Amino acid sequence: MAIFLQLLFTGIGIGAVYSLVALGFVLIYRATNVVNFAQGEFAMLGAYAMVVLTQDLGLPYWAAIPISLAVMGLIGALFNLGVYYPLRHRSFLPVVISTIGASILLTNSVLVGYGPAPESLAGMFDFPGIQIGEVFLDSQYLLIIVVTILLVAFQYFFFEHTLLGKKMQATSQDKEMASLLGIPVARMIMLTFIYSAILGGLAGILVAPILFVSVGLGSQVALKAFAASIIGGFGDVTGAIVGGLSLGVIETFGAAYISVPYKDAFAFLVLFGFLLIRPQGIFGEKVAQKA
């Protein structure tokens, strides 16, 4: 029983990480109908920003977080201008290739600057975690779970109950209609990229103490997050969260009770299952794909 609960906790913890990155995928997809394959690199950059600020510049941890997130916002804006905006009138594929190119560029730029050896980043809390009977609750995982819950609540409130959120949602559903209604579409997309980059950066900062900071950090998480967002229903915020959490739990239990070497396979088996039986995912899309 203790082992079961321990696995459940770590499964949810790692699942929450997938969820956070999946949220970034979903937001950009909703705004632009494009999959941003550099979303994982946002996480990697956020983590490196923390390394630079706390270790190289010696800033205190809590001051470094808002600065890192601001840097990520700037990167998101530049990403929009450089990677998406010039290709916005092209079809799906050129933009996707453009994001893949950006991802390769970002990884290798960091490799040049920082080298391949992973860096370590301290956790946000000094205490390692809470021991309840046989079960150990890692403080960083607890933090990740709490932040994920808060972000989901914020996101729900923002998109459903604020004018700006509704404008962004309208943009994602039908750009032409939105611009006819006087919504500044380009600005809405810009905001989405900024927010997604901040979100990705935050995910990176949160997982860095667990996974360490290396150029592979992004791809390590992004592929699973991508699978999670498909399972949840691409383009759906709740879907990203539910998909991420269930993927984390499934692969942790699969590893423990079936096979560790095939751990990564479980995630993709679930993905195949969904693509075969319910390709729209658990929650489906809010708007059906336009012909």
Added chain:
Amino acid sequence: MSIRHTTVCAIIALALGCAVAQAASAGEIKIGMVTPITGPAAESGKYAQIGAKLAIDEINAAGGVNGNTLTLVVEDDQTTNPGAVAAFSRLASQSDISAFLGSIRSTQVDAMSPDITKLGKPVFIGGTAPQLTHQGNQWLFRCRPNDSYSARVIADFGVDTLGLKKWAIVHSTDAFGTGGMTALTAALKSHGLEPTLVQGYPNQSPDFSAVVLAVKSSGADVIGSYFTFENDLGIFAKQLKQFGVQAKWVGSPSISTSTALKLAGPTLNGTYGIADFAADSSPEAKAFAAKYEAVAHASADNFSSWTFDAVHIAAKAMTDAKSTEPAKVREAILAIKGYKGVEGTYTFDQNGDGLHGYNIVKNDGGKIVFDKHVDYAD
């Protein structure tokens, strides 16, 4: 007629010019080096170059090889197999290079091996896959202990010195980790032991709770591990502590690298590791470590120690043979017995393996302390 005359003159002049150029470089013996200058391993390539250059400076300061100065010609392998093959062929085309330093990566040595056979000149390597020197390529000379020794040292140390019998083997499922697991299982069998748990994991796993809980419920009192990447090792070490596993741990070299210490910190305290280079293992190693630190401003490790040894062995062989002729140099290398290098004592066998043992180091409160050196006669 006059045109032909001019051409002939020009050719003669060119030939003379070449002869003059060659005569100018007669007092020089060149060593070619294939090493990563770009790509993910560029950092370690830098260390390898510093090690080789330190050896070259020492040799030249002591009068060179048979009165000739030693120089190094470096080509970039880009940390890839095709890059290594291309770099080697660029060096191989320079006929005045007498010996080569190949790669520390087994897969690259494998890729270069056919060209090395074709060229027929001595190439020193650092890759540790045992089969590299066992496939009939007589021009490969290894300056690190191969992996068949690492498993024996882990098993012998754990069973004989620590007196532990219930083994859990944790290994990466890549070629290195699986090879290590197979060798360690065999080494334990020679002690009459069957591991209680053999647990593979895929590289770059974000979470090791399933592996750690398997170790915990197996009741093992010692872990033997083959981790390829330090970040995996770091996550495993941390969760091992969190889930209260008390077993001792003897790991492959990645457990005592500076990266592992940086990432895993105190969670590695009290663990044992095997290392081909340990600064305190001999006076030679100590002297090298001091020299290296003064130049590189970093601690010496096996990336630089093997190239340092390789250059010295090449020079010694050419001095002993009083020649740079490949066949004679090869004979001289194979005749080396009991040469004290910084990685250990070299006695080359007929396969071209120079070292036959490992150092055991202990992580004592975050400091890597030399425990003992184990050498095998067979």
